[in-house]
Amino acid sequence: MSKTLQLYQRARRRIPGGTQLLSKRPEIFAPEQWPAYYSRAKGVEVWDVDGNKYVDMSLCGIGASVLGFADPDVDAAVKAAIDNGSMCTLNSPEEVELADLLCEIHPWAEMARYARGGGEAMALAVRIARAHTRRDKVAFCGYHGWHDWYLAANLARGDMLDGHLLPGLEPAGVPRGLTGSAIPFRYNHLDELRAIVAENKDELAAIVMEPVRDHDPEPGFLESVRETADEIGAVLVFDEVTAAFRMNTGGIHLRYGVNPDIAVFAKAISNGYPMAAIIGVGRVMQAAQTSFISSTYWTERIGPTAALATIKKFQQHNVAQHLVEAGKRIQTGWKLAAERVGLAVHVGGLPPLSHLAFDYENGQAIATLFTQLMLERGFLASIAFYASYAHQDEHIESYLDATSDVFTVLAEAVRAGAIEDKLNGPIAHAGFRRLT
Numbered sequence: 136m137s138k139t140l141q142l143y144q145r146a147r148r149r150i151p152g153g154t155q156l157l158s159k160r161p162e163i164f165a166p167e168q169w170p171a172y173y174s175r176a177k178g179v180e181v182w183d184v185d186g187n188k189y190v191d192m193s194l195c196g197i198g199a200s201v202l203g204f205a206d207p208d209v210d211a212a213v214k215a216a217i218d219n220g221s222m223c224t225l226n227s228p229e230e231v232e233l234a235d236l237l238c239e240i241h242p243w244a245e246m247a248r249y250a251r252g253g254g255e256a257m258a259l260a261v262r263i264a265r266a267h268t269r270r271d272k273v274a275f276c277g278y279h280g281w282h283d284w285y286l287a288a289n290l291a292r293g294d295m296l297d298g299h300l301l302p303g304l305e306p307a308g309v310p311r312g313l314t315g316s317a318i319p320f321r322y323n324h325l326d327e328l329r330a331i332v333a334e335n336k337d338e339l340a341a342i343v344m345e346p347v348r349d350h351d352p353e354p355g356f357l358e359s360v361r362e363t364a365d366e367i368g369a370v371l372v373f374d375e376v377t378a379a380f381r382m383n384t385g386g387i388h389l390r391y392g393v394n395p396d397i398a399v400f401a402k403a404i405s406n407g408y409p410m411a412a413i414i415g416v417g418r419v420m421q422a423a424q425t426s427f428i429s430s431t432y433w434t435e436r437i438g439p440t441a442a443l444a445t446i447k448k449f450q451q452h453n454v455a456q457h458l459v460e461a462g463k464r465i466q467t468g469w470k471l472a473a474e475r476v477g478l479a480v481h482v483g484g485l486p487p488l489s490h491l492a493f494d495y496e497n498g499q500a501i502a503t504l505f506t507q508l509m510l511e512r513g514f515l516a517s518i519a520f521y522a523s524y525a526h527q528d529e530h531i532e533s534y535l536d537a538t539s540d541v542f543t544v545l546a547e548a549v550r551a552g553a554i555e556d557k558l559n560g561p562i563a564h565a566g567f568r569r570l571t
């Protein structure tokens with residue numbers, strides 16, 4: 136048995152759920168086949184614990200490693216921070232420099248606080264909004280992490296979050312007293328937001344959403360959300376955890392000319408080192424002083440150092456343009472390869488966060504077989520492609536050649552009704568579920 140499988144079996148006995156992040160479970164990709172553990176990662180190359188080497192054309196650190204794994208510039212800055220003491224009784228000056236830089240890039244913002252993870256930072260934003268407005272309820276759209284304020288939506292009805300990226304999220308352990316405190320609306324459905332507002336007008340602390348995720352806003356949608364927040368005195372929070380620093384340097388909202396009161400960054404902001412920033416207008420951010428929001432490791436030096444180095448590299452090298460071009464080539468490549476062999480696929484997403492769906496009843500089995508066959512050809516590949524600055528022409532070309540081969544096999548297997556027969560393991564899981 137491979138070291139990876141042995142290790143993962145041990146993990147499942149010792150670690151409830153096997154991993155710390157749902158999206159790193161091998162079951163999400165290809166159960167019993169996906170190389171769950173790495174020994175080394177550099178650029179877009181990954182070595183698993185069995186010594187196999189892959190090119191990562193999948194999630195690149197689940198969207199965190201936007202410059203590539205072990206980026207030399209970010210790592211040099213981090214190593215210097217370690218040599219000078221990454222933790223101290225005093226504060227790290229980098230957090231002030233980073234606050235200035237983030238407010239320069241987002242001129243509407245005046246102040247910043249920090250955390251180290253996306254979901255945690257979103258919880259902080261919601262706390263600040265509630266403290267500022269002295270209200271409890273939150274209208275939201277999209278996925279925002281694991282915290283109580285968000286999962287509370289599924290207390291009212293178990294499927295309230297199903298249309299918001301991750302289906303099947305269980306709110307077990309979330310106090311039932313929070314029922315009705317988080318109310319979802321769908322992206323581009325202003326009518327749904329208006330209905331929530333009509334019922335909860337004086338109780339809404341915040342409207343929380345990603346400015347963009349899969350598709351562009353309808354004309355006027357973001358502007359109307361902004362107006363609605365202003366009308367009822369709610370804080371508009373843009374979750375930029377995944378969308379920022381991909382299409383442009385900074386929050387994706389900068390492309391649409393609609394400013395929130397608070398914007399939250401994590402993931403790509405620091406190229407894989409734990410860091411998250413909550414920036415906002417002064418009058419709202421000051422409410423952070425009226426609530427107890429404080430944590431020891433929010434003061435360490437590596438996070439802000441990595442963020443400064445990452446953002447500066449973004450600015451200097453026009454990283455976003457590289458990510459957009461790489462994503463466009465992958466989307467076009469998927470479409471052409473599918474058309475050539477008559478495979479029905481759906482291709483979508485912002486180019487740097489591209490995704491692919493096989494339009495068949497057994498689409499999940501086809502996706503699993505795609506991953507299996509790509510692993511055999513030396514690629515970490517799935518139904519999503521997150522672009523990295525380390526993706527070079529040669530990676531994209533060899534990936535698209537392999538994809539073309541694999542799509543031929545998939546199309547033949549679809550026609551022969553033989554997809555499941557070709558799988559060397561179970562079908563990948565879709566969404567959240569308990570591991571038995």
Ligand SMILES: Cc1ncc(COP(=O)(O)O)c(C=O)c1O
Nearest residue numbers: 252253254278279280374376377
């Ligand atoms: C939009 C959005 N918000 C919040 C989160 C949660 O971030 P984290 O996994 O760092 O807690 C994610 C993670 O995928 C996300 O995509």
